[in-house]
Amino acid sequence: MKQAFRQSMAWLHTWCGLVVGWVLFFMFLTGTVGYFDTEIDRWMQPERPLAAREAPVAEAVSLALRRLQQQAPQAERWFVGLPWDRNELDLRVFWRELPDAEGKRGRSRSESLDLATGEPIVRRDTGGGQLLYRMHYVLHYMPTLVAYWIVGICTMFMLVAIVSGVIIHKKIFRDFFTFRPAKGQRSWLDAHNILSVTALPFHLMITYSGLIFFMYLYMAPVISATYGAGEENRQVFFDELFERNDLPDRAGAAAPMAALAPMLSEAERRWGRGEVRFVDIRNPGDANARVIVGRPQDSPLRASGQLVFDGVNGAFLKAGDAVLSVPKAVRDVLLGLHEGLFAGPVLRWLYFLSGLAGTAMIGAGLVLWTAKRRGRREAAGRAVQAGMAVVDRLNVGTIAGLPIGIAAYFLANRLIPVGIDGRAAWEAHAMFIVWGAALLWAAVRPLGRTWIELLAVAAAVYGLIPVVNAITTDRHLAVTLPYAARTGDWVLAGFDLTMIGFALVFAVAAWRLRRRLPLSGVLSLQASRGIAAERAAEAAE
Amino acid sequence: MAGQMRDSGNVGASRVGGTAAYRLAVLSRIGAAAFGGYAFAAALSILISRVSATPKAEAVLTATMLSFALYAGAILWAFAVRTATRAWVGLAVPAAACAVVSWLLGAGAVL
Numbered sequence: 001m002k003q004a005f006r007q008s009m010a011w012l013h014t015w016c017g018l019v020v021g022w023v024l025f026f027m028f029l030t031g032t033v034g035y036f037d038t039e040i041d042r043w044m045q046p047e048r049p050l051a052a053r054e055a056p057v058a059e060a061v062s063l064a065l066r067r068l069q070q071q072a073p074q075a076e077r078w079f080v081g082l083p084w085d086r087n088e089l090d091l092r093v094f095w096r097e098l099p100d101a102e103g104k105r106g107r108s109r110s111e112s113l114d115l116a117t118g119e120p121i122v123r124r125d126t127g128g129g130q131l132l133y134r135m136h137y138v139l140h141y142m143p144t145l146v147a148y149w150i151v152g153i154c155t156m157f158m159l160v161a162i163v164s165g166v167i168i169h170k171k172i173f174r175d176f177f178t179f180r181p182a183k184g185q186r187s188w189l190d191a192h193n194i195l196s197v198t199a200l201p202f203h204l205m206i207t208y209s210g211l212i213f214f215m216y217l218y219m220a221p222v223i224s225a226t227y228g229a230g231e232e233n234r235q236v237f238f239d240e241l242f243e244r245n246d247l248p249d250r251a252g253a254a255a256p257m258a259a260l261a262p263m264l265s266e267a268e269r270r271w272g273r274g275e276v277r278f279v280d281i282r283n284p285g286d287a288n289a290r291v292i293v294g295r296p297q298d299s300p301l302r303a304s305g306q307l308v309f310d311g312v313n314g315a316f317l318k319a320g321d322a323v324l325s326v327p328k329a330v331r332d333v334l335l336g337l338h339e340g341l342f343a344g345p346v347l348r349w350l351y352f353l354s355g356l357a358g359t360a361m362i363g364a365g366l367v368l369w370t371a372k373r374r375g376r377r378e379a380a381g382r383a384v385q386a387g388m389a390v391v392d393r394l395n396v397g398t399i400a401g402l403p404i405g406i407a408a409y410f411l412a413n414r415l416i417p418v419g420i421d422g423r424a425a426w427e428a429h430a431m432f433i434v435w436g437a438a439l440l441w442a443a444v445r446p447l448g449r450t451w452i453e454l455l456a457v458a459a460a461v462y463g464l465i466p467v468v469n470a471i472t473t474d475r476h477l478a479v480t481l482p483y484a485a486r487t488g489d490w491v492l493a494g495f496d497l498t499m500i501g502f503a504l505v506f507a508v509a510a511w512r513l514r515r516r517l518p519l520s521g522v523l524s525l526q527a528s529r530g531i532a533a534e535r536a537a538e539a540a541e
Numbered sequence: 542m543a544g545q546m547r548d549s550g551n552v553g554a555s556r557v558g559g560t561a562a563y564r565l566a567v568l569s570r571i572g573a574a575a576f577g578g579y580a581f582a583a584a585l586s587i588l589i590s591r592v593s594a595t596p597k598a599e600a601v602l603t604a605t606m607l608s609f610a611l612y613a614g615a616i617l618w619a620f621a622v623r624t625a626t627r628a629w630v631g632l633a634v635p636a637a638a639c640a641v642v643s644w645l646l647g648a649g650a651v652l
Contacts, residue, residue, distance in 0.1 A: 005621050012620045159613045211609045222605045225587040240598035327602040
């Protein structure tokens with residue numbers, strides 16, 4: 001019975017992983033890259049000054065207010081995001097106009113402002129790191145809601161695969177120290193196990209919290225059972241949960257705004273100098289104006305403390321707690337851990353490496369699927385099935401092809417002329433066209449060769465990135481390295497160096513396969529078989 | 542043993558699979574896991590949100606966050622039991638029971 005249980009869990013694990021493995025690979029890789037979203041933003045906008053400008057909080061806020069007053073004197077909401085750390089690179093304003101006569105929600109807009117002039121910043125049109133990061137949950141080329149559902153279903157598969165994987169894993173700790181290289185299928189299993197076990201808490205956290213982000217969608221019946229169906233009722237739930245309904249509605253009578261400087265200095269007095277993340281003004285210019293000053297997030301708790309002021313007389317009204325209730329705090333910590341916005345450089349790299357481990361775990365699992373079946377079939381003297389060949393092609397086309405696509409995204413950022421229409425969209429098109437080409441290449445070439453070829457291409461394109469960067473911009477290593485040494489700001493130099501690092505990793509992988517050195521048994525076995533078959537064919541001609 | 546597995550459509554015994562009956566049993570089991578499991582997880586979560594002593598919004602949040610663990614557990618269970626029929630019954634009956642009790646507890650609310 002116990003044996004049968006483990007067997008059925010093994011079956012479940014295998015098929016859960018295979019069916020959505022490539023989507024999960026995409027989600028994990030783009031999400032992992034997203035841990036460096038603003039760093040990538042900086043690199044993809046070489047027009048930015050090398051050093052971020054700084055300004056006292058009050059000065060930055062008054063610049064922002066000037067812009068808001070000018071652009072949206074009649075607004076329901078003004079929001080000022082301050083560039084206080086890596087998560088927010090620019091002084092950002094956002095506004096929502098008043099609802100129209102029929103009560104339809106007003107238009108909203110967002111702008112990044114120059115801290116020196118208060119004018120909107122004009123830079124190249126790029127999706128930047130944000131687009132790449134958003135792809136892991138909105139995918140691309142489809143309506144957001146469709147993407148949310150696909151992502152949710154795949155995440156549920158992932159959760160089931162993780163739990164069933166732990167169950168079938170009898171010797172979780174011993175396997176941690178077991179790696180048998182160059183043993184074909186065994187090596188892939190070991191690699192899959194090590195990657196899974198080392199980062200298991202990360203995998204579990206990232207998967208479960210991923211579901212929590214969109215739980216109101218995926219588990220809508222649980223909320224509507226109490227609050228009733230529909231968007232309006234759902235908002236009632238959120239209002240109660242976030243205690244949002246204690247802000248007054250618009251009075252409709254104009255009133256001059258109180259000065260913000262005293263509110264900001266009160267916030268700085270409580271939290272420390274410069275420790276202001278945002279200023280959120282509701283009903284600006286109205287008798288019922290409220291000003292909410294937000295504190296930076298410095299822990300995994302995603303919520304932050306807030307101060308609420310009367311926007312007309314400037315009186316301090318209340319301090320909003322970051323922790324409103326235990327369940328909400330649990331949710332906030334889960335979401336905060338997922339996003340990792342609080343992480344400094346060391347923890348951020350750990351996040352990145354854990355994400356890569358997850359990506360590699362999925363990749364190794366996918367390769368293991370065919371390796372195992374091929375071995376079994378060959379031992380039984382049977383031919384390789386068509387389905388297996390499809391999996392093989394999708395594996396190489398995605399595991400090697402998607403990283404090439406991402407490199408193409410970076411290269412497109414430098415190579416597409418600045419100022420042409422739809423520039424940002426074409427950066428993303430470049431990524432998917434190149435990935436598509438890799439899949440096509442994998443479909444028509446001999447399998448063993450394809451791994452070597454695509455890994456070599458990956459090495460070449462990642463190696464090209466710093467070169468193309470040097471040719472097309474003045475933000476290259478000769479500039480950014482001395483700058484980093486002088487200031488300790490390694491973001492731009494770090495980007496190019498990381499690309500070189502990836503180029504080396506891909507090059508070593510391709511080279512070892514080519515030399516038939518044991519990168520891992522199956523890969524080299526596949527490669528050598530493919531090559532042997534081709535040589536035999538050539539010799540026959 | 543193998544014969545019994547064929548009859549039961551136990552998914553672990555894939556090597557005895559391949560027959561139409563086996564495939565149908567697997568398909569049915571997937572249906573039970575996906576839909577029966579969802580119904581069970583949602584219904585039990587609703588019940589949890591009803592009986593929880595915390596304020597309404599907190600109770601609903603707690604139950605919703607738990608629901609994915611319940612769903613995953615239900616899916617695993619659906620694949621572990623001997624037959625697909627058992628998976629369907631084992632998920633549908635508790636789901637219905639939870640739904641009825643929740644409805645009685647919160648008469649009038651939309652389910």
